[in-house]
Amino acid sequence: MADPSSYRPKPGQIPDSPGVYKFRDEHRRVIYVGKAKSLRQRLANYFQDLSGLHPRTRTMVTTAASVEWTVVATEVEALQLEYSWIKEFDPRFNVKYRDDKSYPYLAVTLNEEFPRVQVMRGAKKKGVRYFGPYGHAWAIRETVDLMLRVFPVRTCSAGVFKNAARTGRPCLLGYIGKCSAPCVGRVTPEEHRELADDFCDFMAGRTGTYIRRLEKDMMAAAEEMEYERAARLRDDVEALKRAMEKSAVVLADATDADLIAVAEDELEAAVQIFHVRGGRVRGQRGWVTDKVENVDTSGLVEHALQQLYGEESGDAVPKEVLVPALPEDPAAVSQWLADRRGSQVSLRIPQRGDKKDLMVTVQRNAQQALGLHKTKRASDLTTRSRALEEIAGALDLDTAPLRIECFDISHLQGDDVVASMVVFEDGLARKGEYRRFQIKGFEGQDDVRSMHEVISRRFRRYLQEKERTGEWEETPAPTGPVPAVPGEGDGAPRAADESREDDGRPKRFAYPPQLLVVDGGQPQVAAAKRALDELGIDDIAVCGLAKRLEEVWLPDDDDPVVLPRSSEGLYLLQRVRDEAHRFAITYQRAKRAKRIRASPLDAVPGLGDTRKQALIKHFGSVKKLRQATIEEICEVPGIGRRTAESVAVALAAAAPAAPAVNTATGEIMEEDDGGSTT
Numbered sequence: 001m002a003d004p005s006s007y008r009p010k011p012g013q014i015p016d017s018p019g020v021y022k023f024r025d026e027h028r029r030v031i032y033v034g035k036a037k038s039l040r041q042r043l044a045n046y047f048q049d050l051s052g053l054h055p056r057t058r059t060m061v062t063t064a065a066s067v068e069w070t071v072v073a074t075e076v077e078a079l080q081l082e083y084s085w086i087k088e089f090d091p092r093f094n095v096k097y098r099d100d101k102s103y104p105y106l107a108v109t110l111n112e113e114f115p116r117v118q119v120m121r122g123a124k125k126k127g128v129r130y131f132g133p134y135g136h137a138w139a140i141r142e143t144v145d146l147m148l149r150v151f152p153v154r155t156c157s158a159g160v161f162k163n164a165a166r167t168g169r170p171c172l173l174g175y176i177g178k179c180s181a182p183c184v185g186r187v188t189p190e191e192h193r194e195l196a197d198d199f200c201d202f203m204a205g206r207t208g209t210y211i212r213r214l215e216k217d218m219m220a221a222a223e224e225m226e227y228e229r230a231a232r233l234r235d236d237v238e239a240l241k242r243a244m245e246k247s248a249v250v251l252a253d254a255t256d257a258d259l260i261a262v263a264e265d266e267l268e269a270a271v272q273i274f275h276v277r278g279g280r281v282r283g284q285r286g287w288v289t290d291k292v293e294n295v296d297t298s299g300l301v302e303h304a305l306q307q308l309y310g311e312e313s314g315d316a317v318p319k320e321v322l323v324p325a326l327p328e329d330p331a332a333v334s335q336w337l338a339d340r341r342g343s344q345v346s347l348r349i350p351q352r353g354d355k356k357d358l359m360v361t362v363q364r365n366a367q368q369a370l371g372l373h374k375t376k377r378a379s380d381l382t383t384r385s386r387a388l389e390e391i392a393g394a395l396d397l398d399t400a401p402l403r404i405e406c407f408d409i410s411h412l413q414g415d416d417v418v419a420s421m422v423v424f425e426d427g428l429a430r431k432g433e434y435r436r437f438q439i440k441g442f443e444g445q446d447d448v449r450s451m452h453e454v455i456s457r458r459f460r461r462y463l464q465e466k467e468r469t470g471e472w473e474e475t476p477a478p479t480g481p482v483p484a485v486p487g488e489g490d491g492a493p494r495a496a497d498e499s500r501e502d503d504g505r506p507k508r509f510a511y512p513p514q515l516l517v518v519d520g521g522q523p524q525v526a527a528a529k530r531a532l533d534e535l536g537i538d539d540i541a542v543c544g545l546a547k548r549l550e551e552v553w554l555p556d557d558d559d560p561v562v563l564p565r566s567s568e569g570l571y572l573l574q575r576v577r578d579e580a581h582r583f584a585i586t587y588q589r590a591k592r593a594k595r596i597r598a599s600p601l602d603a604v605p606g607l608g609d610t611r612k613q614a615l616i617k618h619f620g621s622v623k624k625l626r627q628a629t630i631e632e633i634c635e636v637p638g639i640g641r642r643t644a645e646s647v648a649v650a651l652a653a654a655a656p657a658a659p660a661v662n663t664a665t666g667e668i669m670e671e672d673d674g675g676s677t678t
Contacts, residue, residue, distance in 0.1 A: 384427030390569030
């Protein structure tokens with residue numbers, strides 16, 4: 001590990017101008033490439049106290065052995081040079097996008113004498129016009145089959161073309177009218193190229209003009225009583241319309257734009273791109289990347305733009321690029337895109353209307369892509385086994401933790417404090433084993449105390465179950481009795497659980513984990529360990545995962561365990577922690593929503609939701625119901641006199657002492673249908 005001060009440039013050596021810099025390791029390999037408006041200010045950030053650097057940046061600067069830079073005239077040149085160097089050196093600490101598949105394109109080989117329409121994958125070739133990418137090759141072939149009726153462009157390979165030219169006989173497509181048969185001289189090279197150009201124009205989105213021209217020719221042929229030609233033109237129009245219907249209209253006609261969305265977590269990010277041409281989605285693609293460097297959404301967007309357009313030019317760069325966040329220097333990136341296109345490019349965040357709605361769809365696709373990537377990664381048995389072995393090695397466990405339990409605390413500013421327990425067995429979620437808790441031992445916000453209470457309650461139930469089944473003979477070792485905690489368990493009636501006869505199924509909290517994970521750092525880990533010690537449990541490993549830096553904390557250790565960021569073990573711990581957080585916050589939100597929806601009618605015994613709704617519907621509001629007499633309440637279908645009296649008593653007890661007043665306007669605030677002031 002190198003000391004950054006050993007290769008730090010002397011003060012005044014670094015120029016205060018735009019440029020691109022490279023960090024190299026001891027073997028002179030480039031490990032990171034970056035750009036900056038001011039090289040002096042940017043590089044100074046790398047040579048500060050290591051404790052103040054992000055862990056990923058700290059790893060990079062301690063791996064490097066030297067730094068060098070190149071001064072450029074403008075920030076646009078810096079962007080271009082950065083992209084070139086990343087492509088050339090493939091630095092290990094730069095963000096690398098990897099395609100989740102090799103997307104097929106519809107390609108027209110305009111670099112040949114007789115252009116050919118075909119499906120292409122892989123690197124793009126000079127002189128070939130590309131459309132897409134498409135999700136499936138069969139989607140391209142269906143579109144081409146419809147369009148060959150109108151644009152009979154060559155689709156055969158070079159071998160088939162040469163064989164037809166040698167024999168003087170076209171292939172089957174030439175006989176059925178889906179190829180103009182340039183191989184046998186039915187059309188000249190110029191006429192065939194004009195067909196290929198029309199095909200490209202139609203695929204590029206200029207559809208309305210061409211269809212209107214065909215319809216005009218169809219009407220003219222009908223007026224001249226050339227009915228066969230008119231019928232053929234009619235079928236051509238229908239074929240083109242069917243080809244257009246395969247791409248839904250999502251934006252205004254003639255809109256050319258690319259929409260980019262990013263879904264990310266601490267370790268990975270997924271990028272999705274929708275290509276809109278002529279107002280229709282013509283293609284979709286996506287990448288998943290490891291966040292090797294310390295990069296935010298703006299940085300991910302900039303890297304995605306470089307990946308998308310670094311090798312493109314002309315119409316391949318659209319007029320509009322819509323993004324979820326602007327790069328650090330949007331003006332320079334916009335100018336770089338404009339240089340590649342040859343005209344102005346708008347780079348912006350959609351704020352309203354159809355474009356914002358479509359961006360929501362693209363974002364949803366990015367979230368699904370990231371989730372699918374994680375699911376595929378988690379479902380692999382070999383990967384899960386490696387993750388468990390890595391966790392065991394990092395935490396110095398005797399065996400792989402086949403059962404992992406994770407706990408998280410959730411609240412809203414100290415109200416509705418709840419906790420969750422999620423269970424993973426063999427690296428997979430066991431949702432039937434999930435439990436949730438209400439914190440009832442105290443009032444207010446104290447995550448550490450809440451964690452202690454939850455762990456105590458969970459493992460006290462485990463000890464009670466163990467004692468009931470006779471699985472242990474000795475009493476636990478804590479000194480003195482452990483006091484009962486209010487709200488024991490997960491909210492289910494405990495008596496019903498204990499009164500069940502053995503049926504072969506595990507009871508609640510019957511199995512102990514090999515590893516207990518808490519969402520948090522040293523304080524939460526200490527609280528969990530203290531709870532286990534008080535119960536005399538010493539055979540369960542405890543750790544905490546701090547979300548900010550993804551550090552693993554162990555009891556009584558001053559320094560965290562830092563797993564490699566590419567570690568499958570870290571990924572599994574992160575997934576367990578995120579699932580516990582999701583489960584806790586879902587319960588907390590539901591609990592809060594139920595409290596907000598509370599009504600004075602809830603206090604009436606025997607009054608269900610149907611009769612509550614009938615009362616509110618009949619009187620219009622709780623306020624008017626409160627003013628009604630018992631006889632008037634009895635008029636509601638299904639409400640007897642005894643129930644009406646109970647309703648009147650409950651509403652009278654819940655009546656406000658005085659009407660609420662808006663102190664700013666003096667307005668008396670009316671009660672809504674739920675009985676609360678608005």
